Amino acid sequence: MARCSHVDAADLRPPAATQAVYREDCTQCFDSIDDPSGLNVCLHCFNGGCTGDRNHALLHNTRTGHPLALNIRRTRKKVQRDEPPPKLTKLAIAAETEEDRYDTTMRVVCYACRDEDVDKSSGRLPTVIDGVMKALTFSKREEVKAWEQEIVPCEHTLCLSQETPEKIEGLNQCSMCDLKENLWLCLVCGHVGCGRSQFGGIGGNSHALAHSNATSHGVVVKLGSITPEGNADIYCYTCNEERTDPELAAHLAHWGINIAEREKTEKSLMELQIEQNLRWEFSMTSDDGKELQPVFGPGFTGLKNLGNSCYLSSIVQCLFSLPEFQTRYHRPDEVPPETRSPAEDLETQLRKLADGLLSGRYSKPDSDVISVPDSTEVPHQKGLAPSMFKHLVGRDHPEFSTMRQQDAFEFLLHLFKLISLSRHPDRSLNPVNNFRFCLEQRLQCLSCGKVRYKVDEQDNISVQVPARPIADSGTGSGESGTSYESVTLKECLDIFTAEEVVEMRCPGCNSQDGFRKRSLFRTLPQQFVINARRFHLINWVPTKLNVPIEVSDEPLDLTAYLSEGPRPDEELLPEEETPVVTFTPNPAVLEQLLSMGFPQVRCEKALQATGNNDAEAAMNWLFAHMDDPDIDQPIAPSSAQSGTSQQDPEKIAQLGEMGIDAARAAKALAATGGDVNRALDWVFSHPDDPGDDAADSDTAQGEAQEPPGTASTPARYQLQSIVCHKGSSVHAGHYVAFIRKKHPTTGEPSWFLFNDEKVVKMDNVDEMKQHAYVYFFTRV
Structure with missing residues (x-):
């Protein structure tokens, strides 16, 4: 050969x-x-x-x-079952390798x-x-990278100033109570205090935090976590984040502690969090104690937990249960998009995810699970590992690029933005469009009675859940403490749309009496996302209040929350003049560019075009625009209506691929310093703004875009799916999804639990509906 x-x-x-x-x-x-x-x-x-x-x-x-x-x-x-196990010669646990x-x-x-x-x-x-x-495989490489970037030093650990050392009386007990574990040493003054009680059920009265609040000393170390190798839990109360201290040995020696003699006696914060997250398990048994049987088939494929990735899995399962996402991304008969790097292409990864979840190819019992002889129990599926998708959507994001537990609702908003920024063959194919609607804000002066209307485009609402504690229910807070009266979702919507008085100066009569403000819906979407805000700050820690919300199985009628718009008898307030904006370059970045030999006028233009905070981006812009005919013309003062023609054509084209005409794109970029992401938000929040008024703008003279959503009545919505969170903190706990679907064998509408890789049928979800965090409603 x-x-x-x-x-x-x-x-x-x-x-x-x-x-x-x-x-x-x-x-x-x-x-x-x-x-x-x-x-x-x-x-x-x-x-x-x-x-x-x-x-x-x-x-x-x-x-x-x-x-x-x-x-x-x-x-x-x-696995050979007929051989005796090898004789143990030492007490050790050998990790099973590939x-x-x-x-x-x-x-x-x-x-x-x-x-x-x-x-x-x-x-x-x-x-x-x-x-x-x-x-390292791709997934392992990204996981290691995420963990490595997880904890970093901060200015307070790098520039730590320690007081004159004094002898510390004892390191084995809190100086303000009797606790002898979960102790934290203040590296500034040597105070020993107990920590918070939120982590893994470990006791604590937050005396270390109380000391920090009283003295403004921010950096503490957990005494039981110190190892001779120099590792330890460092927390900065000023940043409210876990940090590292490159000079930990020296900072401990300042208080007479020899790090080489220390021994780790307690679990670290990360170990406690992982242990706590592993404990969260939504009940996988029926009311009579029987194990819920797994479900298999197209649309019933689970996702493997990549380490605190349940927030991603629950949102993805809800989205791909909707026809908009199924039609847009599940295209089994089409050739995948042509791209140099499929793993780095959002369109490819969304199609890959849709195929994995909806085709049914991977929804089958895990063949690696060894069943007990004569057992009728069917093993759960192995689950798909969405490593490439998680890396791609989280890339360069300060939160979603990490391995920490994240907020599922915030992830939904982030994913919506990425999808809207991505390429679509036709604007109508963007699945996020079916979530969009117009929210109207009405302001009426308490003095002269004149009104002003403002319409913002949105793709979700967050409603505050009123917390009414039940007397004598307990002394704690969060999931394990105080009980609360149940509320209805209608009550939450009533609060969201209720009138309130706000302090503002009236441009019509110059009164300082304030305005009456109310928000109603100008239009409503096909798919309606409601976030129930149950998290409140307790001791500066986001803590969930366990308030039940009653949601009926019957369709929810939102007709009463639709606005009729301006009335004929109302007198509108005059529009305020747009102030003239003078661009002020960032002095530090401007100095960097000037030191490279660029003329000041060009440096200022580059900073204006690139966001005014990045010397490298400004320098690249300069190299690309050296031959511009107006490169040496000074920047003229501008208003929000002017200066739009100088925007980067590539950014205008990128926004144009999302169906935003050139005039509105240019104006949005001008209003947001050339930032595409912020420009997209600006367009969504100014749906009635036609864009550049220039006479030579053909697009501006075209027909105005139709507002998203519809004002037709009745506006009735059926609950389609929910995302539930188990745990008292946004940074811990576990997310799952409950989705209403047709049963793969009977065809009857039923509720199914998607708990990472486990997918089972649920007979009763009333309690889960009461404690949902995100609700997905479909218009019927």
Whole structure:
């Protein structure tokens, strides 16, 4: 057999430390190395492609021309039950490795030579294959990176100023109570106080926090967490975040503590949080104690928990149960979008997720689970690992890029924004459009009676849940303490739309008496998202109040909350003149640019165009606009209606792909310093603004866009799904989704629990509806 000529190619080299290696699952579907035909990893760019019916590996070869791929196939080892266990010689727990659980086979494929088994020892293949197999997989690499960036120093730990050392009487008891665990040492003055009681059920009276509030000393260390290697829990009350202290040994020595002699005696905050999150388990049994049976089929696929990722899973399950997301992203008969990096393309990853959840291909019992003989219990499914999707939507975000538990509702809003910013073949195909509506704010002067209307475009509402404690119900707060009277969702909506008095100066009569303010709906959406705000700050910690909300199974009628708009007998307030805005460059960044030799006028223009806070972005803008005819013309003072024509055409085009005309896009960019994300928010919050009034703007002279939503009546909404949170803190606990769907076998509408990879039918969800955090309603 002739030797493959491609094994000596110049671009054939091992993956660099910063390169992602996709050797777990396909970048365009959830087929993986555990499938019978295995996964082909491109040896040129390390993309992972499936080799089954869809054959995304061949598609990758066709689009890139990369000839060589490493086929990796993994099979579960059979467990021998007839052999006695090995004799224990020491007290130790050996971690089970991948080699202990699986057999892995490899072969090299060359698409150009049509060779299915290239000699792995030829050419550059040995070093490249070795590099691929030793490199961290994509998901593990991103997980490590997320944990590494999790805890960092802050200015208060880096610039810690310690008082004159005094002898500390005792390190084994709180100086303000009798607690002898969960003790925190103030690194500023040496005070020893107990911590909060929220973490993992550990006792605490927050005396360390009380000391910080009284003295403004921010940095503390948990005494029981200190190790001889220099690790410890450091908390900064000023930042209200866990931090690191690069000079911990010296700072402890200042108070007579030799770090080399310390021994870790208590769990760290991260260990407590992970342990607590693992404990949260929504009941998987029926009222009579029987285990709820798993459900399988299209639309009943679970998602594996990647470590505090249940907030993502619950929101994704709710969204992909809706026809808008199913129609938009589940396209099994279409070829995947052409992109250089499928794992970095949002459209590709949303289609991959839709296929995984809706096709039913992966919704089957976990074959790796060993059932008890004669047992009728069906094992749950393995669940899909949405690693690429989680990395992509969380990338560069200060919260969602971490491994911490996050707020599910905030994630929903973040995902909506990313989807709206992404490319859509037609604006009508953006699934977020069906969530949008117009909220009208009416202001009426208490003195002259004149009114003003403002309409904002939104895709959700957050309603405050009134908390009325039941007398003698307890002394605590949050989930385990005080009980609260139940409220109805209608009461929450009544509060949301109720009149209130606000302090404002009237531009019509100059009165300072204030305004009567009320919000109603100008239009309502097809899909209505309501967030129930139960979290309140208790001792500066976001704590959930367990207030039940009664939600009927009958459709919710929102007709009464629709506005009729301005009345004929009302006198409108005059519009306030738009103030002239003079651009003021950031002095520190301007000085950086001037030191590079750029003229001041050009530096100021670059800062105005790039957000006024990033020297590198401004410098790149300067290089790209050196030949502009007006580059040396001074910046003229502008109003919100002017200066729009100077905006970056690429940003205008990006907003145009979302259906926003050039005039409105330019005005939005001008009003937000050229920031595309903020410009998108500006457009949504100014739906009636036509944009640039310039006479030569063809788009501005066109027809105004129709406002989102509809004002038709009756406006009746059926509860479609809910996201529930178990736990007292937004940074801990567990999220699950309950979704109303047709049963895969009977076809009857039923409620189903999506608890990470577990999917089961629920007979009674009334209690869960009372304690939901996010409600998804569908117009009927």
